[in-house]
Amino acid sequence: MIGLTAACVWEEYMSNYYEIFENQLPERLKAELDSAKKLGVKPIKIGEPGFDAVINEGTIKWAVTTNRDLVVIPYLVGSIEVNHTVLTNGEPVLAAGDAEIAGHEGQYFMISISNRSGHYQPSPDSLNIGMEAFKERGIDPTDADKIIEG
Numbered sequence: 609m610i611g612l613t614a615a616c617v618w619e620e621y622m623s624n625y626y627e628i629f630e631n632q633l634p635e636r637l638k639a640e641l642d643s644a645k646k647l648g649v650k651p652i653k654i655g656e657p658g659f660d661a662v663i664n665e666g667t668i669k670w671a672v673t674t675n676r677d678l679v680v681i682p683y684l685v686g687s688i689e690v691n692h693t694v695l696t697n698g699e700p701v702l703a704a705g706d707a708e709i710a711g712h713e714g715q716y717f718m719i720s721i722s723n724r725s726g727h728y729q730p731s732p733d734s735l736n737i738g739m740e741a742f743k744e745r746g747i748d749p750t751d752a753d754k755i756i757e758g
Contacts, residue, residue: 626702626737627702627731627733627734628674628700628701628702629700629701629702629703629704629725629728629729629730629731629734630700630728631693631698631699631700631727631728632726632727632728632729633693633726633727634698636691636693637693637697637698640691640693640694640698641693641694641697641698643688643690643691644681644690644691644694647685647686647688647690648685649681649682649685649690649694650681651679651680651681651694651695651696652679652680652681653677653678653679653680653745654678654680654716654742654745654746654747655714655745659680660711660712660713662680662681662682663680663709663710663711663716664710664711664712665682666682666683666684666708667682667683667684667706667707667708668680668681668682668683668706668707668708668709669681669682669683669690669691669692669695669704669705669706669725670695670704670705670706670707670738670742671692671695671696671701671703671704671725671728672701672702672703672704672737672738672741673695673696673699673701673702674699674700674701674702676702676741678738678741678742678745679695679696680695680707681694681695683706691727692704692725692726692727692728693727700728701728701730702734702737703723703730703734703735703737703738703741704723704725704727704728704730704734704738705721705722705723705724705725705730705735705738706721706722706724706725707719707720707721707722707742707752708720708721709747714746716746716747718742718747718748718749718751718752719752719753720752720753720754720755721735721738721739721742721749721752721753721754721755722735722754722755722756722757723735723738723755723756723757723758724755724757729758730758731758732756732757732758735754735756739754
């Protein structure tokens with residue numbers, strides 16, 4: 609593996625075990641990131657400051673990165689939809705979708721979860737990766753409504 613960076617080796621490893629989903633609309637990325645910046649939207653993780661506010665404002669968008677990080681953003685800011693690509697700066701994902709979660713201070717209840725993402729178009733099977741990522745971080749999707757697209 610001479611000449612390969614650690615990131616390339618990790619990407620190769622992940623692609624052997626998981627399907628990786630690329631941004632299907634890369635020509636829109638700059639405008640999407642600029643819009644998110646103007647709206648003050650930044651990806652956050654479960655437990656970080658602001659997580660409770662985001663989930664309790666309404667539907668969220670989520671993604672599991674190729675590093676298995678789970679990040680979320682609000683679905684809407686005002687009446688403006690925030691794109692999934694904001695979660696990863698347009699980088700590939702293992703899973704993506706939207707969810708409804710209620711709770712605060714570590715006590716959360718997942719209402720629904722989906723694999724809905726027009727930018728990444730994840731497979732139905734990828735929803736399992738997302739559900740497992742939430743469960744590993746203390747949000748159990750067992751009783752949530754599952755909405756599967758594709």
